[in-house]
Amino acid sequence: MRALFYPMVASAVFLGACATEEQKPAAQAPVESGRPGAQPQAVQTKPVPRVEATTPGGSPFAALKDPSNILSKRTVYFDFDKFDVKPEYRPLVEAHAKFLKENPTAKMLIQGNADERGSREYNVGLGQRRSDAVKKMLTLLGVREAQVESVSLGEEKPACSEHNEDCWAKNRRDEMLYNGEY
Amino acid sequence: MTRLLCLFALWLPLLAQAQLSIEITGAGAQRIPIAIVPFEGESALAPGISTIVRADLERSGFFRGLELPPLSPVPTENTNINYSEWRSRLADALLVGSVNTRPDGRFEVRFRLHDVVKQTPLGGIAYTLNKDQVRATAHRISDFVYEKLTGDKGVFSTRIAYVVKRGNRYELQIADYDGANAETALASFEPIISPAWSPDGKRLAYVSFENKKPVVYIHTLADGKRHVVANFKGSNSAPAWSPDGNRLAVVLSREGGSQMFLINPDGSGLRRLASSSAIDTEPRYSPDGQWIYFTSDRGGTPQIYRMSATGGEPQRVTFEGSYNVSPRISPDGKTLAYITRNDSKFQVALLDLTSRQVQILTDSDRDESPSFSPNGRMILLATVINERGVLSAVSADGRVKQRLSTTAGDVREPAWGPFVE
Numbered sequence: 044m045r046a047l048f049y050p051m052v053a054s055a056v057f058l059g060a061c062a063t064e065e066q067k068p069a070a071q072a073p074v075e076s077g078r079p080g081a082q083p084q085a086v087q088t089k090p091v092p093r094v095e096a097t098t099p100g101g102s103p104f105a106a107l108k109d110p111s112n113i114l115s116k117r118t119v120y121f122d123f124d125k126f127d128v129k130p131e132y133r134p135l136v137e138a139h140a141k142f143l144k145e146n147p148t149a150k151m152l153i154q155g156n157a158d159e160r161g162s163r164e165y166n167v168g169l170g171q172r173r174s175d176a177v178k179k180m181l182t183l184l185g186v187r188e189a190q191v192e193s194v195s196l197g198e199e200k201p202a203c204s205e206h207n208e209d210c211w212a213k214n215r216r217d218e219m220l221y222n223g224e225y
Numbered sequence: 226m227t228r229l230l231c232l233f234a235l236w237l238p239l240l241a242q243a244q245l246s247i248e249i250t251g252a253g254a255q256r257i258p259i260a261i262v263p264f265e266g267e268s269a270l271a272p273g274i275s276t277i278v279r280a281d282l283e284r285s286g287f288f289r290g291l292e293l294p295p296l297s298p299v300p301t302e303n304t305n306i307n308y309s310e311w312r313s314r315l316a317d318a319l320l321v322g323s324v325n326t327r328p329d330g331r332f333e334v335r336f337r338l339h340d341v342v343k344q345t346p347l348g349g350i351a352y353t354l355n356k357d358q359v360r361a362t363a364h365r366i367s368d369f370v371y372e373k374l375t376g377d378k379g380v381f382s383t384r385i386a387y388v389v390k391r392g393n394r395y396e397l398q399i400a401d402y403d404g405a406n407a408e409t410a411l412a413s414f415e416p417i418i419s420p421a422w423s424p425d426g427k428r429l430a431y432v433s434f435e436n437k438k439p440v441v442y443i444h445t446l447a448d449g450k451r452h453v454v455a456n457f458k459g460s461n462s463a464p465a466w467s468p469d470g471n472r473l474a475v476v477l478s479r480e481g482g483s484q485m486f487l488i489n490p491d492g493s494g495l496r497r498l499a500s501s502s503a504i505d506t507e508p509r510y511s512p513d514g515q516w517i518y519f520t521s522d523r524g525g526t527p528q529i530y531r532m533s534a535t536g537g538e539p540q541r542v543t544f545e546g547s548y549n550v551s552p553r554i555s556p557d558g559k560t561l562a563y564i565t566r567n568d569s570k571f572q573v574a575l576l577d578l579t580s581r582q583v584q585i586l587t588d589s590d591r592d593e594s595p596s597f598s599p600n601g602r603m604i605l606l607a608t609v610i611n612e613r614g615v616l617s618a619v620s621a622d623g624r625v626k627q628r629l630s631t632t633a634g635d636v637r638e639p640a641w642g643p644f645v646e
Contacts, residue, residue: 154437
């Protein structure tokens with residue numbers, strides 16, 4: 044049953060990696076506008092688009108919604124009956140830790156979730172253990188405790204509603220929300 | 226009776242909702258055959274007092290209503306009963322009565338119960354009621370009959386709470402024990418779980434996720450007023466009332482993990498009950514208030530433990546199996562109902578706390594949230610049939626089985642309310 048879970052995690056990591064790489068050409072694009080042998084007038088075309096491409100909206104919080112930024116990734120998946128943050132999610136949690144440290148006004152709500160099997164209240168406990176795990180990693184990375192709240196939604200907010208292992212694997216997760224998003 | 230009328234007057238402003246219907250899927254081996262004669266004049270009170278009483282008694286699994294030929298004249302509470310005639314109809318008991326319209330437009334119901342075997346009347350009561358109190362009055366009569374003939378208090382006048390999910394909408398509903406007169410106490414677009422009745426039956430504690438996290442509320446049913454009991458940093462869940470109604474056990478993650486605390490119903494007086502590095506949850510007081518039973522995975526798998534209600538060293542209660550959760554102590558304190566996992570089936574188990582014998586009571590496979598009737602005879606639970614959440618009830622001896630379902634939506638998180646006077 045657990046084996047079914049790995050391909051999905053792998054693709055999530057793969058997608059994450061793609062998204063980060065796509066960012067680079069966009070940032071470098073303005074450099075290519077200077078062609079050798081061009082007339083001096085060409086210089087006037089460069090300024091406006093460059094600013095918007097790197098920091099849209101001018102706020103650091105915009106990065107949280109930028110699909111090409113790792114910070115837009117908010118989900119950490121867990122194995123059955125497991126609560127440790129797997130190594131493939133470490134870069135994601137580290138990126139959010141860096142963001143929280145650089146933006147002291149940012150606050151994060153981590154919602155832990157469990158699959159549907161068993162007691163609803165015990166599943167609240169399992170989800171809490173998962174959200175506490177990401178919170179602990181963030182604070183170990185230097186984030187102030189007051190910036191992060193870890194809670195549990197138990198089995199109540201499944202991402203996937205079928206009754207099979209594929210779905211359950213998608214439901215054993217933490218979602219990271221920033222202030223303004225909850 | 227006045228108190229009964231007052232209580233029902235408080236319920237009237239709430240709107241009726243889609244009704245639960247009951248299907249009986251099993252019955253007790255020894256059912257008392259009872260002749261329930263249609264009450265003289267009861268056509269004024271549809272669907273008829275005797276019809277409701279018969280349905281109540283048969284639903285309990287302990288009675289069998291006899292089919293009767295047309296009777297002329299119809300015997301009433303004033304008739305001298307020819308016991309041998311009723312014995313020849315194989316009745317062990319006989320219920321007769323009448324309905325009269327009073328000059329003020331209200332109704333008067335009188336009845337008498339007879340023990341046909343012992344050839345003796347067992348008493349009767351007169352009730353005055355309005356037309357909208359037919360069901361409530363009939364349930365009172367059923368309670369009388371049930372108690373006289375079985376020795377246990379009847380639960381026909383009690384109410385149940387449960388949560389209905391329809392699409393993205395969640396409703397906390399209150400209904401009569403048979404699913405009739407359902408009313409919505411709270412509607413939300415976020416989940417509601419773990420309703421718990423206050424011992425006086427006037428309030429419900431529950432967990433609502435309306436703030437994107439679990440928060441414990443207390444809701445007064447008569448006026449719909451609600452207040453936050455526990456909204457600390459982290460999760461707040463699993464409320465359980467102390468038997469005197471003066472305190473709640475709750476599970477909070479404010480100090481890390483899921484840990485049990487005690488708190489006053491107004492949200493004051495918080496104190497930690499126990500400390501562990503495990504998940505400690507689903508606290509429940511024993512009826513005498515001395516113990517708190519709870520679920521903990523401190524031993525590696527979730528099992529049921531108990532500890533003194535003032536704290537102290539926990540003792541493990543369940544040993545068979547690798548997943549035993551949701552402890553509920555019977556009203557007499559002698560047995561423990563809980564959910565156990567058998568292979569991949571989640572079923573209701575009953576543990577005799579003296580003999581340590583365990584009995585699996587259900588044959589369904591996704592049971593949750595067991596809840597004793599206040600007389601301890603039945604256990605209400607949530608299960609899943611054909612991919613839909615339904616309520617089900619099983620007698621404590623496993624023989625009687627009933628199913629309650631609605632026409633639309635998932636029903637879950639049942640809680641059987643206490644006796645109300």
